[in-house]
Amino acid sequence: MGGTHPVVSGVDGVPDLLTGLATTRAIRRLAPDPIPDDDLATILWHATRAPSGTNRQPVRYVVLRDGERAVGAKSLLAESFRVGWADKAASAGYDQGSALDPTSRKGRSRAAMQHLVDHFEDVPVVVLVCLVRYREANPYEGASVYPAVQNLLLAARALGYGGVLTGWHRAVEPELRDLLEIPDEVALHATVPLGRPLGSHGPVRRLPLGDVVYDGRWGAAADWAVDPLGTEFAGPPPASSS
Numbered sequence: 010m011g012g013t014h015p016v017v018s019g020v021d022g023v024p025d026l027l028t029g030l031a032t033t034r035a036i037r038r039l040a041p042d043p044i045p046d047d048d049l050a051t052i053l054w055h056a057t058r059a060p061s062g063t064n065r066q067p068v069r070y071v072v073l074r075d076g077e078r079a080v081g082a083k084s085l086l087a088e089s090f091r092v093g094w095a096d097k098a099a100s101a102g103y104d105q106g107s108a109l110d111p112t113s114r115k116g117r118s119r120a121a122m123q124h125l126v127d128h129f130e131d132v133p134v135v136v137l138v139c140l141v142r143y144r145e146a147n148p149y150e151g152a153s154v155y156p157a158v159q160n161l162l163l164a165a166r167a168l169g170y171g172g173v174l175t176g177w178h179r180a181v182e183p184e185l186r187d188l189l190e191i192p193d194e195v196a197l198h199a200t201v202p203l204g205r206p207l208g209s210h211g212p213v214r215r216l217p218l219g220d221v222v223y224d225g226r227w228g229a230a231a232d233w234a235v236d237p238l239g240t241e242f243a244g245p246p247p248a249s250s251s
Protein backbone atom coordinates (compact mmCIF):
# COMPACT_ATOMS: atom_id res chain seq x y z
CA MET A 10 0.00 0.00 0.00
CA GLY A 11 3.02 2.28 0.48
CA GLY A 12 2.60 5.68 -1.12
CA THR A 13 -0.21 4.80 -3.51
CA HIS A 14 -3.76 4.81 -2.17
CA PRO A 15 -5.33 4.98 1.24
CA VAL A 16 -7.05 1.73 2.18
CA VAL A 17 -10.81 2.14 1.78
CA SER A 18 -12.47 -1.21 1.19
CA GLY A 19 -14.85 -3.63 2.83
CA VAL A 20 -17.84 -5.88 2.25
CA ASP A 21 -21.52 -5.23 3.09
CA GLY A 22 -20.73 -2.13 5.09
CA VAL A 23 -18.18 -3.93 7.26
CA PRO A 24 -14.79 -2.32 6.73
CA ASP A 25 -11.99 -4.73 5.94
CA LEU A 26 -9.24 -5.17 8.50
CA LEU A 27 -6.86 -2.52 7.18
CA THR A 28 -9.69 -0.03 6.70
CA GLY A 29 -10.76 -0.62 10.27
CA LEU A 30 -7.21 -0.09 11.50
CA ALA A 31 -6.86 3.09 9.46
CA THR A 32 -10.18 4.66 10.45
CA THR A 33 -10.89 3.77 14.08
CA ARG A 34 -10.96 6.95 16.14
CA ALA A 35 -11.64 7.75 19.77
CA ILE A 36 -15.43 8.32 19.69
CA ARG A 37 -16.83 10.35 22.58
CA ARG A 38 -20.19 11.51 21.21
CA LEU A 39 -22.42 8.47 21.60
CA ALA A 40 -26.13 7.96 20.98
CA PRO A 41 -28.13 6.57 23.93
CA ASP A 42 -29.67 3.74 21.83
CA PRO A 43 -29.02 0.33 23.36
CA ILE A 44 -26.56 -2.07 21.75
CA PRO A 45 -28.32 -5.37 20.96
CA ASP A 46 -27.02 -8.44 22.80
CA ASP A 47 -25.78 -10.06 19.58
CA ASP A 48 -23.67 -7.08 18.64
CA LEU A 49 -22.30 -6.75 22.15
CA ALA A 50 -21.41 -10.43 22.23
CA THR A 51 -19.70 -10.11 18.83
CA ILE A 52 -17.68 -7.11 20.00
CA LEU A 53 -16.59 -8.87 23.20
CA TRP A 54 -15.82 -12.13 21.40
CA HIS A 55 -13.44 -10.29 19.12
CA ALA A 56 -11.88 -8.57 22.13
CA THR A 57 -11.18 -12.01 23.59
CA ARG A 58 -9.29 -13.03 20.41
CA ALA A 59 -6.48 -10.64 21.43
CA PRO A 60 -3.20 -12.12 22.62
CA SER A 61 -1.94 -12.12 26.21
CA GLY A 62 1.35 -13.24 27.76
CA THR A 63 1.64 -17.07 27.64
CA ASN A 64 -2.02 -17.06 26.51
CA ARG A 65 -3.04 -16.73 30.17
CA GLN A 66 -6.14 -14.76 29.16
CA PRO A 67 -6.32 -12.74 32.35
CA VAL A 68 -8.71 -10.08 31.00
CA ARG A 69 -12.28 -9.83 32.29
CA TYR A 70 -14.99 -7.46 31.12
CA VAL A 71 -17.61 -6.01 33.45
CA VAL A 72 -20.38 -4.74 31.17
CA LEU A 73 -22.59 -1.98 32.54
CA ARG A 74 -25.94 -1.47 30.81
CA ASP A 75 -29.24 -0.70 32.54
CA GLY A 76 -29.57 -2.92 35.62
CA GLU A 77 -29.87 -1.22 38.98
CA ARG A 78 -26.22 -1.72 39.91
CA ALA A 79 -25.05 -0.79 36.43
CA VAL A 80 -26.97 2.47 36.63
CA GLY A 81 -25.41 3.15 40.04
CA ALA A 82 -21.96 2.39 38.66
CA LYS A 83 -22.52 4.62 35.63
CA SER A 84 -23.56 7.45 37.87
CA LEU A 85 -20.41 7.04 39.98
CA LEU A 86 -18.36 6.93 36.80
CA ALA A 87 -20.07 10.03 35.43
CA GLU A 88 -18.87 11.94 38.47
CA SER A 89 -15.38 10.55 38.04
CA PHE A 90 -15.29 11.32 34.30
CA ARG A 91 -16.17 14.93 35.09
CA VAL A 92 -13.24 15.09 37.50
CA GLY A 93 -10.94 13.38 34.96
CA TRP A 94 -11.93 15.77 32.21
CA ALA A 95 -11.58 18.84 34.46
CA ASP A 96 -8.04 17.75 35.38
CA LYS A 97 -7.19 17.04 31.76
CA ALA A 98 -8.66 20.34 30.57
CA ALA A 99 -6.49 22.23 33.05
CA SER A 100 -3.29 20.22 32.52
CA ALA A 101 -3.50 20.00 28.73
CA GLY A 102 -4.63 23.55 27.99
CA TYR A 103 -8.21 22.75 26.95
CA ASP A 104 -9.45 25.79 28.84
CA GLN A 105 -7.46 28.35 26.88
CA GLY A 106 -6.13 29.41 23.47
CA SER A 107 -7.22 27.54 20.36
CA ALA A 108 -9.29 25.10 22.46
CA LEU A 109 -11.80 27.90 22.98
CA ASP A 110 -12.33 28.19 19.22
CA PRO A 111 -15.01 25.56 18.45
CA THR A 112 -13.85 25.33 14.83
CA SER A 113 -10.25 24.43 15.73
CA ARG A 114 -9.18 20.81 16.04
CA LYS A 115 -8.53 21.24 19.75
CA GLY A 116 -11.88 23.01 20.14
CA ARG A 117 -13.65 20.06 18.52
CA SER A 118 -11.85 17.61 20.82
CA ARG A 119 -12.82 19.76 23.77
CA ALA A 120 -16.47 19.72 22.71
CA ALA A 121 -16.40 15.94 22.25
CA MET A 122 -14.90 15.37 25.71
CA GLN A 123 -17.38 17.77 27.25
CA HIS A 124 -20.21 15.91 25.50
CA LEU A 125 -19.01 12.58 26.85
CA VAL A 126 -18.92 13.75 30.44
CA ASP A 127 -22.20 15.68 30.17
CA HIS A 128 -24.04 12.64 28.77
CA PHE A 129 -22.17 9.86 30.50
CA GLU A 130 -25.23 8.51 32.34
CA ASP A 131 -26.90 7.95 28.92
CA VAL A 132 -24.05 6.00 27.34
CA PRO A 133 -25.71 2.65 26.53
CA VAL A 134 -22.77 0.39 27.37
CA VAL A 135 -19.73 0.94 29.55
CA VAL A 136 -17.14 -1.83 29.66
CA LEU A 137 -14.73 -2.06 32.58
CA VAL A 138 -11.68 -3.92 31.35
CA CYS A 139 -10.06 -5.80 34.22
CA LEU A 140 -6.98 -7.94 34.72
CA VAL A 141 -6.95 -10.90 37.08
CA ARG A 142 -3.46 -10.57 38.54
CA TYR A 143 -1.40 -13.74 38.72
CA ARG A 144 1.70 -11.99 40.08
CA GLU A 145 2.59 -8.73 41.83
CA ALA A 146 1.37 -5.57 40.13
CA ASN A 147 4.03 -4.43 37.66
CA PRO A 148 4.44 -1.73 35.00
CA TYR A 149 4.10 -4.27 32.16
CA GLU A 150 0.82 -5.91 33.09
CA GLY A 151 -1.21 -3.58 30.87
CA ALA A 152 0.50 -5.22 27.91
CA SER A 153 -1.87 -8.16 28.34
CA VAL A 154 -4.90 -5.85 28.52
CA TYR A 155 -4.56 -3.16 25.87
CA PRO A 156 -4.45 -5.45 22.82
CA ALA A 157 -7.90 -6.67 23.94
CA VAL A 158 -9.15 -3.10 24.36
CA GLN A 159 -8.01 -2.24 20.85
CA ASN A 160 -9.64 -5.40 19.44
CA LEU A 161 -12.83 -4.37 21.23
CA LEU A 162 -12.74 -0.89 19.68
CA LEU A 163 -11.98 -2.30 16.23
CA ALA A 164 -14.82 -4.82 16.47
CA ALA A 165 -17.15 -2.04 17.59
CA ARG A 166 -16.03 0.02 14.60
CA ALA A 167 -16.70 -2.92 12.27
CA LEU A 168 -20.32 -3.04 13.47
CA GLY A 169 -20.82 0.73 13.25
CA TYR A 170 -20.26 1.53 16.93
CA GLY A 171 -17.64 3.69 18.54
CA GLY A 172 -15.96 4.09 21.88
CA VAL A 173 -12.88 5.32 23.65
CA LEU A 174 -10.30 3.84 25.99
CA THR A 175 -10.21 5.90 29.19
CA GLY A 176 -8.71 5.82 32.65
CA TRP A 177 -11.25 8.20 34.09
CA HIS A 178 -12.66 5.68 36.61
CA ARG A 179 -9.79 6.45 38.99
CA ALA A 180 -11.51 9.08 41.12
CA VAL A 181 -14.21 6.56 42.17
CA GLU A 182 -12.34 3.28 41.90
CA PRO A 183 -12.78 2.21 45.55
CA GLU A 184 -16.55 2.89 45.49
CA LEU A 185 -16.87 1.19 42.11
CA ARG A 186 -15.01 -1.90 43.29
CA ASP A 187 -17.28 -2.14 46.33
CA LEU A 188 -20.45 -1.70 44.32
CA LEU A 189 -19.48 -4.23 41.65
CA GLU A 190 -17.74 -6.66 44.01
CA ILE A 191 -14.46 -6.52 42.11
CA PRO A 192 -11.95 -8.63 44.08
CA ASP A 193 -8.69 -7.16 45.40
CA GLU A 194 -6.50 -9.25 43.10
CA VAL A 195 -8.26 -7.80 40.07
CA ALA A 196 -6.90 -4.58 38.52
CA LEU A 197 -9.17 -2.18 36.69
CA HIS A 198 -7.22 -1.00 33.65
CA ALA A 199 -9.70 0.76 31.38
CA THR A 200 -13.21 2.10 31.18
CA VAL A 201 -14.64 2.01 27.68
CA PRO A 202 -17.94 3.76 26.88
CA LEU A 203 -19.55 2.31 23.73
CA GLY A 204 -22.44 3.31 21.49
CA ARG A 205 -23.44 4.51 18.04
CA PRO A 206 -21.39 7.56 17.04
CA LEU A 207 -23.27 10.85 16.85
CA GLY A 208 -22.27 13.32 14.15
CA SER A 209 -19.27 12.95 11.90
CA HIS A 210 -15.67 12.28 12.76
CA GLY A 211 -12.61 13.31 10.82
CA PRO A 212 -9.83 10.99 9.69
CA VAL A 213 -7.24 9.49 11.99
CA ARG A 214 -4.30 11.89 12.06
CA ARG A 215 -0.86 10.77 13.17
CA LEU A 216 2.78 11.67 12.58
CA PRO A 217 4.17 10.97 9.11
CA LEU A 218 5.54 7.44 8.80
CA GLY A 219 8.97 8.81 7.96
CA ASP A 220 9.10 10.54 11.36
CA VAL A 221 8.56 7.36 13.34
CA VAL A 222 10.22 4.57 11.32
CA TYR A 223 13.99 4.24 11.31
CA ASP A 224 15.96 2.01 8.98
CA GLY A 225 18.52 -0.23 10.65
CA ARG A 226 19.61 2.18 13.36
CA TRP A 227 18.06 4.87 15.55
CA GLY A 228 17.34 8.02 13.56
CA ALA A 229 18.24 6.65 10.09
CA ALA A 230 15.66 7.68 7.46
CA ALA A 231 13.63 4.85 5.92
CA ASP A 232 13.04 6.09 2.37
CA TRP A 233 10.49 3.33 1.71
CA ALA A 234 8.31 4.29 4.71
CA VAL A 235 5.82 6.43 2.77
CA ASP A 236 2.27 7.28 3.86
CA PRO A 237 -0.58 6.33 1.51
CA LEU A 238 -1.90 9.17 -0.63
CA GLY A 239 -4.41 11.31 1.24
CA THR A 240 -3.06 10.50 4.71
CA GLU A 241 -3.65 13.35 7.13
CA PHE A 242 -1.18 14.22 9.83
CA ALA A 243 -1.05 15.56 13.36
CA GLY A 244 1.80 15.79 15.81
CA PRO A 245 1.49 15.10 19.54
CA PRO A 246 0.45 17.88 21.91
CA PRO A 247 3.23 19.96 23.52
CA ALA A 248 5.35 18.10 26.09
CA SER A 249 3.92 20.16 28.95
CA SER A 250 0.45 18.65 28.46
CA SER A 251 -0.45 14.99 28.98
Ligand SMILES: Cc1cc2nc3c(=O)[nH]c(=O)nc-3n(C[C@H](O)[C@H](O)[C@H](O)COP(=O)(O)O)c2cc1C
Pocket residue numbers: 033034035036037093122173174175176177213214
Ligand atom coordinates in the same frame (compact mmCIF):
# COMPACT_ATOMS: atom_id res chain seq x y z
C1 LIG B 1 -3.49 4.64 27.26
C2 LIG B 1 -4.61 5.54 26.79
C3 LIG B 1 -5.32 6.27 27.74
C4 LIG B 1 -6.38 7.12 27.33
N1 LIG B 1 -7.10 7.78 28.29
C5 LIG B 1 -8.14 8.55 27.89
C6 LIG B 1 -8.99 9.17 28.86
O1 LIG B 1 -8.80 9.01 30.07
N2 LIG B 1 -10.02 9.92 28.42
C7 LIG B 1 -10.29 10.09 27.09
O2 LIG B 1 -11.26 10.78 26.74
N3 LIG B 1 -9.51 9.50 26.14
C8 LIG B 1 -8.46 8.74 26.52
N4 LIG B 1 -7.69 8.10 25.57
C9 LIG B 1 -8.00 8.28 24.14
C10 LIG B 1 -6.93 9.12 23.45
O3 LIG B 1 -7.03 10.46 23.85
C11 LIG B 1 -7.13 8.97 21.93
O4 LIG B 1 -7.01 7.62 21.60
C12 LIG B 1 -6.09 9.76 21.16
O5 LIG B 1 -6.23 11.14 21.41
C13 LIG B 1 -6.23 9.53 19.66
O6 LIG B 1 -7.52 9.89 19.26
P1 LIG B 1 -7.99 9.66 17.75
O7 LIG B 1 -7.75 8.22 17.44
O8 LIG B 1 -9.43 10.04 17.71
O9 LIG B 1 -7.11 10.53 16.88
C14 LIG B 1 -6.67 7.24 25.95
C15 LIG B 1 -5.97 6.47 25.00
C16 LIG B 1 -4.96 5.61 25.42
C17 LIG B 1 -4.25 4.76 24.39
